[in-house]
Amino acid sequence: MRYEGVLTKMSTELTETVQYYLVFEADFLNVNQILDKKISLNFLRYQCLNCGLQKKIFRQGYCYDCFSSIPQAGSWIIKPELSTAHLDEEDRDLEFEKSVQLKPHIVYLANSSDVKVGVTRKTQIPTRWIDQGAHEAIEIVEVPNRYLAGITEVALKNHVGDKTNWRKMLTNDVKDLDLVEVRDRLKQFIPAEAMEYFLANNKETEIHFPVLEYPKKVKPLNLVKTPFYEGILKGIKGQYFIFQDGTVFNVRGHEGFVVELGI
Numbered sequence: 001m002r003y004e005g006v007l008t009k010m011s012t013e014l015t016e017t018v019q020y021y022l023v024f025e026a027d028f029l030n031v032n033q034i035l036d037k038k039i040s041l042n043f044l045r046y047q048c049l050n051c052g053l054q055k056k057i058f059r060q061g062y063c064y065d066c067f068s069s070i071p072q073a074g075s076w077i078i079k080p081e082l083s084t085a086h087l088d089e090e091d092r093d094l095e096f097e098k099s100v101q102l103k104p105h106i107v108y109l110a111n112s113s114d115v116k117v118g119v120t121r122k123t124q125i126p127t128r129w130i131d132q133g134a135h136e137a138i139e140i141v142e143v144p145n146r147y148l149a150g151i152t153e154v155a156l157k158n159h160v161g162d163k164t165n166w167r168k169m170l171t172n173d174v175k176d177l178d179l180v181e182v183r184d185r186l187k188q189f190i191p192a193e194a195m196e197y198f199l200a201n202n203k204e205t206e207i208h209f210p211v212l213e214y215p216k217k218v219k220p221l222n223l224v225k226t227p228f229y230e231g232i233l234k235g236i237k238g239q240y241f242i243f244q245d246g247t248v249f250n251v252r253g254h255e256g257f258v259v260e261l262g263i
């Protein structure tokens, strides 16, 4: 079978084992069903997720011109503490920024290799945790806007990491931690403005990924350097395909790439 389309990050569903879907314009594929099968990836061309033009992808699936101008790629996306919609101040498009930033946000702890702190909109739980390949996660605060979440994250970063070690995540070199204990220990560092939003009673969410076999070492596939690859799919974790030979493919890192997928 052949599928052709522009890659976007996989949709997911938290069931006993996470279900993954590749969604193309005219088709979708439950990736769990092709585990243990030989699949091929063939990079055909770029297609910017915003303008649709065949231009080199710069970041987040966008060409350079779109990345530099559209509100969906403002710097407050990566750095929530730069959010200003709560002050009625525009970055690129105030209406858009209000529609995203002035919504309930969660600051959380997620453990994908070591525990890290992160921010997401409440509606993105547990999607965000799955995308990071976290096998356990817990909420710390639920605040009414992105700015408050951002300053809380900045304060907590001084006491816990904020990066995922994707090599450890993909080789399953992970620890099982008591996130309730970590949350309670970090409470004292929450900024005063956000303290009333502390969530004292949440429990850990456990996430199980569809992986038949973890590799001992991983090598990332970059479709710019290697436009064709073929291998046996042994698992899916985070937004990565894991192949039998240790090759790992970051689907999200290839948003805006038009590929032909052969099964």
Ligand SMILES: [Zn+2]
Binding pocket: 048, 049, 050, 051, 052, 053, 055, 062, 063, 064, 065, 066, 067
């Ligand atoms: Zn574009």
